[in-house]
Amino acid sequence: MTRTRLFTLAALLLAPLTIPAAAHHSYAMFDMQKSVVLDASVVRFKWQNPHAFIEADVTTNAGTERWAIEMTSPNNLTQEGWRRTSLKPGDKVKIWVHPLRSGDRGGSYAGVRLPDGSTLGTVN
């Protein structure tokens, strides 16, 4: 396991344990001040507690990067309009994330623009 991969996993764990009552995405590993938008092709969408997550190939000037994006719980996402079927592999989407402060290729989900143009979460 490379160091980068380890960090990505570390970022993804973000146990629900860590979440104080009044904070949803206050994960120190993520730069919550910052949002970046990714042109992404969905590789995998996991709809399961403790956290849903998206794996996606992101197109950049330098080529393609594999990103891992952690989300909140499926029940919370349902409140926001998400469903288990909202994403499927191959979907071309824009994903807004709060990136890892380490610079590794991961982030905390903020919002998405789906292939049909509709949006979920915070996109800006």
Add this chain to the structure above:
Amino acid sequence: MRLLTGAASAALCLAAPAAAQLGAATQSAPPAGVQEGHGAANPKGRYAALDALPDWGGIWFVMGGPPGAGTPQPEPKLKGEYLARREQWVADARARDGVVRRNRSNCSPPGMPRIMRLAQYPYEFIFAPGRVTVNQEAWMQTRTIWTDGREHEEDPDPSFMGDSVGRWEGDTLVVETRGISGELEIETGWPHSDQFVLTERIRLDPTNPDILINEMRMVDPEALVEPFEVTTRYRRDRYGKLYEFQCSENDRNPVNEDGETQYSQSVIPAFANLGAVSLTAVRFR
């Protein structure tokens, strides 16, 4: 070979009495404070009385969002070795840029009182004669609050949920919980002792019946200088339901060769300078 077979048979014979005992029906005595034939174990004929209780139907999410600007969030005031542990935790987190190691599985639930304050996973409250059951989506945990007049166990086994005894004062459920394991925390990075006692006063918001208010008061003669009080609010989703939570099926935490989870607990307001998403309960002194 024959010898081995004989030995195995002998072992089986020896084991049989113990196995028979395990299979026998156990007859526990009523808990202290509950008469034979009464209490939560004898619900039949007592369901109609539940109608007098308030309407807590649906599921409940901890209300999140930033606290009001300038509103200081309450913090536990620790003392002695517990304060020292807190300071060490903070130092460790600083040294690791906000990430602290954790030596038990992240699939291990937080236990009380933290599990009553999780932002991401809702709760439901099920009333039955002599008891209130709190189902928690998080880790699919179940908490029982006995309301049948029983006393606290004299020497409860330390546990994640503790020993919760409650009573209804009008429409307020008042619960005292003892026996919470001293291995657990008040909040992430805030240790307590095995003398920790939590009192909760839970009721609907008189101005909005879709909000449930839990006034929590924590005392700990060994760890806390003074009682720690914090209020948790939950919003109702009337027709929502709890989702399944099988942590081991979706646990992406790195574990080293000693079986220790490598990283966790990245709640670091001091680093994150979070602004609108500021943290509440965990902050640096």
